[in-house]
Amino acid sequence: MTNRIQCLDMNAMDWVDFPPMNTPRSECQLADLNGYLCVFGLNTKYVPSIEIYSFSTCKWNGLQPRYRPSEYSKITAHNGILYILDFENGFLQFYDVSSNKWTSKAIGKSSLRNFGFAATESYLYVIGGNENGEYMKTVKRYDLSNNSWCELASLSRGLEHPTTKVLGSIITICDGFNVEEYDIDIDKWNKLSCLPEEVRWTTVSISNTVFK
Template sequence: MSKLKFLITLLVLSNTILAHAESASYGVWHNAASTLEKRTEIAAAALDGKIYAVGGFSQPSLSNVLDFAVSRMVEVYDPATDTWTETTPLPEGRHHAGIAALDGYLYVIGGFTKGGLSVWRAAATLYQFNPVNQTWRELKPMPTARGALGVTVYQGHLYAIGGYDGDNNSAAVEVFDPQTNIWTSVAAMPTARDHLAVVTASDKIYAIGGRPSLNYRKNMDVVEAYDSATNQWHSRAKLPTARSGIAAGVIDGRIYVVGGESGEGTFNTHEMYLPDEDRWVVLPPMPTARHGLGAAVVNGRLHVISGGLTPGASFSQVHEVFTPTR
C-alpha cells in the first residue's frame, strides 16, 4: 500500500471512530421489562411517573378474531419496580390513535377502529382516563375524524395534528380546551401527512416525518414547526432519514426520534433534533428495529415500547430505554 493510500485509509478510519465515539457519548440503551402482550401501532404517554401503553393491534388469536385484533388493552408500566400491570381497557378498540397527558388525566384522541369488514374506519372520539378511579369517559369529539395523527400538549391545550381521514390526508390542526370541552381550529399544517411524530419543545410544536396516504414506500423527511404566537408554520432542518411509523420524545428540550418502516424494512434509526440550533445529530440506534411503537419520557429517560419488527402486521413486547449522558 502506498503512503498516500495508507494516509487516506487512516483518515477515513479515524473519522469513523470519532463519529461513533461522538454518537455513543450522547447516551446508552438498555432493556426493561417486556410488555404483557405483543402489540403494534400502540399509543404511549407518561402520566404521574408511569407509562401507559394503549390500544393498537394485538397479535391475532381466537380470543380477538371478532374484533379483528384491534385492541382495547391498557398496560401501565412502573419504572420504580420495572413491572407492567393492566388497568381499565378503552371503551372501544383503537389503533393508530393520538395520546397525551395533561393535568393528571390521560387523553386518547382519534385513531382507527373496525367498521364492517374494515379496520380502517377513522374515529373522531376523545377519551379521558382518570388514573385515580381508573375510569374512562368520552368528551366532545374532534371536528375531523382521523387516525395515524400526532397529538401534543401546549399551554394547557391538546393539539391534534395531521393524519388520515379514510380517504385523504388531513392537514387539520384542531385544539381542545379541557376546561371548556371545546375544539377550535388553527393554521393548517403545510404538509398533510400521516404516521408522523408530533412533540412540543422550546415553545414550538414540531411535526416530524410521516407519509402520504398510508404509503410507507413514500416516506417523508419534512419537519415543520408551529408558532402559536403568530399562528404560523415554518420549515425546519429535514429529518436525516426519511421515515414514518415513528415515535418521539423530548428530554431537556431535545427531540429524540426513533424507529419507522419502509418498503425495505424497519428502522432502528435514532436521531436527535436540537431546536435552538435547527440541527440533527445521529445517535446510537435502537437495539431492536421497529415501527408502530410508542415512546414516553420518565425521569429523563426515553422508553420505547412494543411495535412491529417487520413492515406491516407484526408485533412485539420489546421495551428498550435510552438514557442520555450529555
C-alpha cells in the same frame, strides 16, 4: 382491536393493567395530559374517536372534538393541552384540559401522513412522514402565536412513523432503528445510536412511563 391498556412500572419493572377503555380501538396514539391519559384510535366501526382516562377517578370518558379528525390525524400534548393535527381536512384542533374547551384553526390541506408530531410551549413540530409515497426529510415548525409555518434543519434521511418526545429544548425521535435528537436552540440534528437488534422495529415510546 382491544380495549386493554397496560403500563410498565419502572420501579417494580412489572406491567400494570389499567381499567379497560369503554370502546375497543386499534392503531392507537397516546398523549399525557397532566393527570389524564388521552387515547386516539379507530373504534369498532373504524371511525376515529378519543377517550380520556382520569388518574384521579380511575375512569374513562369519551372526548368529543369540535370536528371529527381523519384516521391519519396525529396527536400530541404539552402542558395540559392536547393538539390534533389533521392535514387531510386542513385543520388543527386543541383541547385545554383545565377549561374543558376546544378551539380550532385552519392550516391548509396536505397529503402528508405518518409524520412525527411534537409540541412545546410556543411551537408544534412536524417531522418526516410520507407524502405521495415519498419518505420525507423535512422538519416543519408551526408558530402558535402567528399561525405560520417554517422549515428547520432537515433529517439525514426520510422517515415514516417516527416516535417523538420533547425533553426541554431537545426533541428525541426513534424510527424503530435509530435514535436521534434535535436541538431546538441551535437547529441541529445529532444521531445518538442504533437500537439493539432484539428490539429493532418494535413499538417504542420515549417517556418515563411506557404504554402498550
